[in-house]
Amino acid sequence: MLRVYAVLIFAFLYVPILTIIVFSFGESVYPTLPITDWTLEWYRTALTDSQLLEALTKSLIIAPLVGFISATVGLLAARELARREFRGKGLVLLVLLGPLLVPLIVFGLGLLLLFSSLDVPSSIWGAVIAHSVFGISLSTLILYSRLISFRESLMESAADLGAAPARAFFEVMLPLVFPAFAAAFLLSFTLSFDEFIVAWFVIGFDTTLPVEIWGRLRYGITPEINAIATVVLLVSLTLGVLGQKLASQRKDES
Amino acid sequence: MLVFFLIPVLILTVYSFWSVENFQVQRDFSFDNYTAIFTKPLLYKAFLLSLRVAFFSSFGAVLLAFPFAYFIAKKVVKYQSLALLAVIVPFWTSFILRAYAWRILLGPNGVINQGLEAAGLIEEPIGALLYSPTATGIGLLYVYLPLAILPIYSVLERLPDSLTEAAADLGASPFQVFREVVLPLSMPGVLVAGVFTFVFGIGEYVIPALLGGGKQLLYAEAIVLRINAQQDWPAAAAMAIVLMVLTFGMVALLGRRVRKMELF
Numbered sequence: 001m002l003r004v005y006a007v008l009i010f011a012f013l014y015v016p017i018l019t020i021i022v023f024s025f026g027e028s029v030y031p032t033l034p035i036t037d038w039t040l041e042w043y044r045t046a047l048t049d050s051q052l053l054e055a056l057t058k059s060l061i062i063a064p065l066v067g068f069i070s071a072t073v074g075l076l077a078a079r080e081l082a083r084r085e086f087r088g089k090g091l092v093l094l095v096l097l098g099p100l101l102v103p104l105i106v107f108g109l110g111l112l113l114l115f116s117s118l119d120v121p122s123s124i125w126g127a128v129i130a131h132s133v134f135g136i137s138l139s140t141l142i143l144y145s146r147l148i149s150f151r152e153s154l155m156e157s158a159a160d161l162g163a164a165p166a167r168a169f170f171e172v173m174l175p176l177v178f179p180a181f182a183a184a185f186l187l188s189f190t191l192s193f194d195e196f197i198v199a200w201f202v203i204g205f206d207t208t209l210p211v212e213i214w215g216r217l218r219y220g221i222t223p224e225i226n227a228i229a230t231v232v233l234l235v236s237l238t239l240g241v242l243g244q245k246l247a248s249q250r251k252d253e254s
Numbered sequence: 255m256l257v258f259f260l261i262p263v264l265i266l267t268v269y270s271f272w273s274v275e276n277f278q279v280q281r282d283f284s285f286d287n288y289t290a291i292f293t294k295p296l297l298y299k300a301f302l303l304s305l306r307v308a309f310f311s312s313f314g315a316v317l318l319a320f321p322f323a324y325f326i327a328k329k330v331v332k333y334q335s336l337a338l339l340a341v342i343v344p345f346w347t348s349f350i351l352r353a354y355a356w357r358i359l360l361g362p363n364g365v366i367n368q369g370l371e372a373a374g375l376i377e378e379p380i381g382a383l384l385y386s387p388t389a390t391g392i393g394l395l396y397v398y399l400p401l402a403i404l405p406i407y408s409v410l411e412r413l414p415d416s417l418t419e420a421a422a423d424l425g426a427s428p429f430q431v432f433r434e435v436v437l438p439l440s441m442p443g444v445l446v447a448g449v450f451t452f453v454f455g456i457g458e459y460v461i462p463a464l465l466g467g468g469k470q471l472l473y474a475e476a477i478v479l480r481i482n483a484q485q486d487w488p489a490a491a492a493m494a495i496v497l498m499v500l501t502f503g504m505v506a507l508l509g510r511r512v513r514k515m516e517l518f
Contacts, residue, residue, distance in 0.1 A: 002325045006337075009322045009399075013344050016355035016396065019365065023358060030363065099259050103457025103501055105474050106494040110262025113269055113487065133258050187346070194348040197459055210350055217354055217464065229351045240346030244339055 017233055024226035042227035052228060055212035059193055062124055062208060066131040067189035073132075074139025074184050075177065081140070082147035093144075099137045107133075108201035115202060126202035131195055135188030142187070142247050146180035179246040186243035190236050263498070270492035279487060287492030297476055297493070304473035307387050307462075308455030311394035312402070315451045316444060318395070319402035323443075324436075326403075327410035338407070345400040353464045356393050360384040360465070385467025393461040398454055402447040409443030410436075442512040449508045453501040473497065 027037035046052055081089065099107065111130050120126070150173070158168035174181070196210040203211065209232065216222045270287055273280045291297045326337050344352070359365045360383040367379035383389060413436065421431045437444075459474035466472060471479065473493070480490040 002321060002329060006322055006325045009318065010340065012318075012396070013341065013399065016352060016359060017344060017347065019358055020351060020355050101453070101501060101505055102259075102263075103454075103474070103494075103497050105457055105459050105477055106266070106498045107259075107262060109477070109481070109490060109494050110266040111258070113265045113491070114258075114262045117265065129258055190346050194346075194350075196348075196350050210348060213348075214350055214460075217350070217357075225354070229348075229354070233347050233351060236347045237343060240343045241339065243346070244342055248335065248339075 017237075020226055020233065021230045023223075024230040028223075042224045045224040046227040046231075049224060052209075052212060052224070055207045055209045056228075058124055058206060059209040062127050062131065063189045063193040065128050066135050066192035067185040069128070069132045070135025070139040070188035071143075071181050071185040073136045074143050074188075075181055077136070077140045078143035078147050079173075081144055082150065083152050093141075096137050096140055099133050104195075104197040108198040111198065112201045121204075124203065124206055124208075126204075127192075127199045127208060130198045130202050131188075131192035134191055134195075135184075138191065139184035139188055142184045143177065143180050146177055150176060179249045183243045183245075183247035183249075186239045187247070190239045190243065193239075194232070194236055266491045266494055266498075269488050270495050272488040274484075274486045274488055287489045288496070290489065291493055291496055296471070300471045300473045300476040303387060303470055304456050307391045307394065307472065308452050308458075311391045311398070311455050312448050312451035314391070314395045315399050315402040316406070316448050319399060319406050319447060320440075320444070323403050323406035324410055327407050327413075328415075338404075341400050341403050341407075345397075349397060350460055350464070352397055353393050353461045356389065356396065356465055357384060360389055360392070384465065385469070387462075387466060387470055387472075389465040389467070390462045390472065393465045394451075394455045394458060397461065398451040401454070402451050405443040405446040405450075406440060407443075409440045413439055445508055445512060449504055453504050457497050457501065 022035070024042055025038050025040070026035035027039040027041070028035065081092065108130070111126070115126055154172055154176075155168050158172045159165070163171065194210060196214055199208045200211050200214065207215070209228075213225060213228065213232075216225055269279075271283050271285070273282055273284060273286060291301065326334060326341075330337050357364075361367070362379040362384065364379075364384065367376070367383065370376045371379065417435055417439070418431050421435045422428075426434065457474055458472070459478060462472040462475050463478075466475070468475070474497075477490050477493045477497075480486045480493065
């Protein structure tokens with residue numbers, strides 16, 4: 001009984017995603033069953049659509065930057081939090097949760113008002129900053145839970161044996177926290193690659209891929225969306241799986 | 255990071271007390287934007303509808319999540335981490351696209367209507383499936399289901415089997431074991447699941463905008479309307495502040511409740 005139920009829930013979670021993928025190969029302009037003819041036409045349309053490609057390029061510039069900024073800042077912040085006990089530490093951890101809890105529309109609007117009152121022209125940097133705020137929160141929490149089990153004495157031993165701080169960091173700490181660092185990078189990347197509302201608010205006329213997809217979805221039937229959506233879904237599924245696997249590795253080793 | 259998070263919130267607060275005249279922001283001070291939320295029919299209706307849709311979808315999500323989480327936590331041994339991974343991963347895929355998928359599924363010529371027709375259950379497509387608050391509710395339930403499963407899973411996983419066995423040995427029926435042992439002890443997870451899916455649901459924009467049809471606006475849609483159609487930033491800011499206070503307020507209450515429960 002329970003087993004059947006679990007299978008149904010898995011189906012519920014995955015059928016909508018699979019639907020898009022299946023229809024991306026269907027010939028009909030309208031996504032209706034049955035699919036009589038199969039085609040790769042929509043992939044060709046999507047791949048020759050310069051507007052879509054431009055949006056994809058922007059997303060591919062923003063997402064790695066966000067991933068890198070988030071994982072690096074997150075590592076430094078998590079290390080301070082993990083090796084020191086201080087008053088108000090609980091509060092700091094709570095504030096870190098803030099960006100992950102705040103309704104996106106609130107944050108997007110606030111950031112837009114901030115940028116416009118400072119006369120910052122809208123550009124991809126707005127999106128990089130906005131997404132990094134979430135990314136840093138997420139990364140710090142991932143890395144913190146990893147670093148809690150990292151023994152600071154290892155760094156001291158390295159120093160005693162004559163390693164410079166930078167060397168100790170790169171040769172002792174980084175290898176040990178690398179899985180969590182990579183997880184933070186990948187998950188922040190994915191977060192940024194898929195995020196829509198905040199990007200929509202702050203980015204002005206430059207569009208990221210989700211913003212471009214949104215624009216097309218609002219104006220009727222555009223079958224090439226299914227093709228680009230399939231690509232996007234596969235990218236985020238892969239990165240999500242990798243990121244989660246790395247993030248949950250901590251208990252098995254060390 | 256704090257700068258980029260806290261300052262936008264402060265600016266929103268300041269804006270929310272200003273007003274707008276002829277599309278120009280006036281820097282005065284009034285509570286009008288706040289009173290408007292609870293007196294203008296368009297706004298309070300949107301607010302109430304959001305509360306209702308979010309409530310039903312989070313209730314549904316917790317209800318669906320519980321037996322599933324129980325199954326993963328207690329019955330799956332070998333592939334437990336794989337099963338968990340499979341639950342989390344959809345959460346990392348594009349929000350817009352997961353909502354869009356439901357437009358394909360629920361539409362008048364969509365997969366669900368066609369399936370029901372083919373099965374002879376209905377004679378003509380149910381038009382109200384898509385572009386209604388119901389569709390929004392289904393969409394919300396779908397995207398936040400993983401978020402409901404995880405906290406319930408983590409409390410059930412820590413629940414020692416010896417407790418349920420002891421209750422059964424002492425003559426409790428399976429139903430009694432569930433009601434008097436499993437449910438009370440998993441309450442923190444259930445509350446976390448419920449509150450989080452609820453607060454995310456209230457502030458959701460993408461799903462109602464894609465699936466809701468625009469006839470009955472939800473709260474987040476009303477905020478965007480204030481900005482796009484009327485350029486009324488202060489009103490939008492006030493609405494955003496109300497949403498944020500509600501969200502953080504509920505999470506704070508939840509934090510206190512859960513901490514109390516875990517104490518004993």
